[in-house]
Amino acid sequence: MAVFELKLEVSLAAAVAIEELLAEREEQRLMVLEDKPAARAWITGYFEARDEALEAWSALRADAGTIELPASEPEVRELPDADWKNSYKAHFKAWKFGKLNWVPVWEKETFALPAGEAVLWLDPGMAFGTGNHETTRLVVERMVSIAGQTGTAGRVIDAGCGSGILALSAVLLGYRDVAAFDNDAEAVRVSEENAVLNDLAGRVEFYVGDLVTGLAGRQAELVLANIQADVLMRFVNELCASVAPRGSLVLSGILSQELERVREVFAAVAAGWRVESRVMGEWADLTLTRSS
Template sequence: MDLFEIKVEITPASVDETDNLLLELGIEGWSLLEDVIEKRAWVVGIFQSGDEARAQWDALRPQLGGAPIGEAGLRALGNSDWRDSYKAHFKAWKFGRLHWVPVWERDKFTLPRGEEVIWLDPGMAFGTGNHETTRLCVERLVELPFNRDARVIDAGCGSGILALSAAKLGYENVRGFDNDPDAVRVSIENAELNDMAGRVDFFTGDLVTGLAGHKAEIVMANILANVLIEFAKELTDSVAPGGVLILSGILASENEQVRDAYAKIVPQWKIEHRTMGEWSDVLLRAP
């Protein structure tokens, strides 16, 4: 079955703003491509039909303001062509003993002894984990002292990459939830892609129902700053004594605001933060 690609060039100056918008909207099917050498960038959508592609563009276009500088181009794209078009942008990467490798490199990839791999489908839902917000979370997770009995919660799991990474590292009690049933479905599919069906308890829930009655030594939430602030009480209440709360999805310019909000709720907790590009994280350690 052919897929349909709709692609429009945007101004280089609007890349960060457009990236933030796509992240905030959470609309499945859209991505941002950037050529830093040529200083050009494009918004690209891949959909099941030409009509759907045009309808999705009509909905997105007004929110982009003056970013587009060209007309949207539509073309039929076979599955193999679609996957091949992503290969130039999605590369394997690693941190510590965990590798994230595109599934098309599965046959030629050699995993070093004692290390683990997450296979990444270049599809619209899983991506590569290369976005700074994901990498900040993953790096924090890898750096933590390992205890296989530690409970892990991925709040707002999206495509499941953080929860599955935790399971690959050897954590045996991992839960992931999202308020979007499609995200939960995709997370389960990605677990199957990695021969990890049933290793993570994925379910539908929000930051109230998903956390209610549960505590964990490691809680991760890669969402958005305003949501993290709004649900700070629920997130901190879900951290077991001596546990950590890893927050991401925070623009660097919003980091102080997030830290201040949490310091008011849990003033006795230790708070750290890091920046990666335009993005940042906050790590809280419970006493």
Template sequence: MIKLSASILPDLVQPLEDFFCEALSPWSIVHPRPEDEVTLHGYFEDEEIGRDAWAELRQEFSDLPEDPTCETVRDEDWMESYKHHLRPWSYGRLQWVPEWERETFESPDDSAVVYLDSGLAFGTGSHETTRLCAQALVEFEKEKGSGGSVIDAGCGSGILALSAVKLGFADVHAFDNDPEAVRVTRENAEANSEEKGLSIVEAGIEEGMTDRTCDLLLANIQSNILNIYAEELVNGVRESGWLALSGILAHEAEKVAEVFQAAANKIWGEKLNPTIRRDGEWSLVLFQRA
């Protein structure tokens, strides 16, 4: 296993986190204390793959250093780094548990447990936006039951879709335009023995939402993409359904709410006041149809 590392400018932290947000990514940002330097780490199977990935990242962020340091790490060290990164998390009866704690973690009998693959730096539920969406999912199930359908738009590693299945939803549709995300979602579904009732396809928002409606739509996607496809997403929510939008920085929430309010008024003929929730620098915009 190869580890690439580079010190980065503090101004790059937020753009990089936004770029990495719930993507299937080998990168992680280490920023222990405000006075410490910020380091970007990436883990790869070999140096050539790592160097190619760094070059691609520099195409998006030209201020990154040209030449990161490269070192060989033992697989055991790599796995330990992720064990420190991942911790069990719960909300209501939903539990997210790292795979290596499968045999030792104790949870209540009625818990809906999703086991997380430790080999994913992102898409593991560690990001605030994923948790905000999961909270909306749990609240929807508690209020309306699990008889409806769920769409996970931009599913990443499939954690939200798998959580819906674990909570008892029998009609769950997940899609992502990244083939790697689709592959990993399928692997995670198999690892959790939860393939029944879950459809997983490679598609963008326009294709993924074609001829589809649901009772709960979860879209954990960057705000600029959400705004472009506001009408497609709004059109996919049934009467009395919920639309939960995240991947949104706190300062972007009002704008996203405004764009989707306009789309809702146009398509549903309803003027709805969304709820905006925040977790750190991130937010969720929630529409609840009557």
């Protein structure tokens, strides 16, 4: 069966806006790839027919509004089976923070793990995240810092686990009681596969749930939620209620221009909690810590 790859390089600013648009449209055929070290980004997708690829691009351009897309048309080319399965690999690189390393699985034979450090092997495939995005990095870096300050004796909940990167990283940090859920059963399946890939099967309780059912009856000393800002604000009560005394809630998926609004919404519910935030590129995190 022929596979056609659509690909067009865009600015990093456009990539951020396009990701938001694709999420709103629940678009499954197109995606944004980013190479942060090189400061480059692409719109890409894989289709069974050339016309199908061009139709998807036309629909995206029609919905783009004020997003500054290149004037040029995307390249659409037919790929041999082996090529399309491996074409995404060029966009993903190993990265680390503290003593944790996140490394594409195809580098397993060549990657030299420094003594005393841990590695999470990642296979993005066509739907699996690598953590290259700032939203994931903000949470990972915050989680590593919290573990260094308070230890890893507490419970962890990863709300909206996606590919399982955050939950499995928590295990590598030393957390023993880790739960993670997503409202997409496919995300939960991929997360479980990635646990197997890293010999961590059974170390995380992965399950299907939303921000109501997934958090019902649960609390943790560390709650992670890398989700869109509007969703975070809509479920502010559920998220804050899931944080155990003296625990922390780490939020990401927040555009920097949305940060103050998100802070206001959560501060109104979490009165008296310590609030911290950072900005990375065009994204921000927000961490709230209960005093009691």
